Amino acid sequence: MTTPVPGQPRRVSPRVYRRRRLVVFLGLIAVIVAVVLIIVRPGQAEPVPTPTATPIAMPTSTPVVTASATPTPTPTVDVSSYKECAVKNLVVEPITDSPDYPAGTLPNLSLSIQNTGKTACFYNVGTNAQQFTITSGAETYWVSTDCQTEKSETLAILEPGVVYPSAAIQWSRERSAPDTCNSERVPVPADGASYYLTTKVGEVSSKTSKQFLLY
Structure with missing residues (x-):
């Protein structure tokens, strides 16, 4: 050791x-x-990634309908290069600006005309050719031509397939008759009463009517 x-x-x-x-x-x-x-x-949970929201595509602007977007018949004096529209090729429709009207609200009435033919043609769409009629049941309450004072002829070229609306007129919610033009007219029944509008342009009448209610 x-x-x-x-x-x-x-x-x-x-x-x-x-x-x-x-x-x-x-x-x-x-x-x-x-x-x-x-x-x-x-023991701590694995962090869950926060989902990213998918952006919703928003319109950049609200489209505005201008007066020029509404087709208008082309008035013309010289129609020698066009044929007159055949009645069988024309469709007229009645138009109201609402399906019902509260008390005191006057209905705005108009019509549209369409050339269902294959070629452009001319037709008189003037106020002297237009007629608006309002009925309820078997009774006729108002006709636009009863006391019409301003009448004009408008020869217009109608392009095929285009729907042309007319200017609107107001109905006073009163009965009409040729002998009441210079006298007081009687208001029509309301309180939910149902009425029907039919229209006519020249020899072409609307095949259907437009229903609306008055309150």
Whole structure:
């Protein structure tokens, strides 16, 4: 047995040296695990990405209908290069600006005419050719020509397939008759009464009527 020299470090046995290295290695692993646990935080739910809303396409502007967008018959004096429209090719429709009218509101009445033929033609669409008639049941309450004062002829070229609306006229909600033009007229029944508008342009009458209610 060797006696150690005083002041000289004692030599460690290989077994003790391996044990110390193992302790240091285990300590290093413990530190690494602790750092990982701090970062990962087990048990915490994985963050769910916030969905991004899909932009809704909005119109850049609200379309505005101008007067020029409404087709208008082309008045003409010289119609020698056109044929007169055949009655069978013309369709007339009655138009009201509302399906019902509160008390005190006057209905606006108009009509449309369409050339269903294949070629352009001319036709008299003037006020002297237009007629508006309002009925209820079997009774006729009002006819636009009863006391009409301004009448004019308008020869117009009607293009095929185009629907041409007329200017609107107001109905006073009163009965008409040729002998009441200069006298007071009687108001028609209201309170939900049902009326029907039919129209005519020259020899072409509307095949259907337009129903509306008066209150």
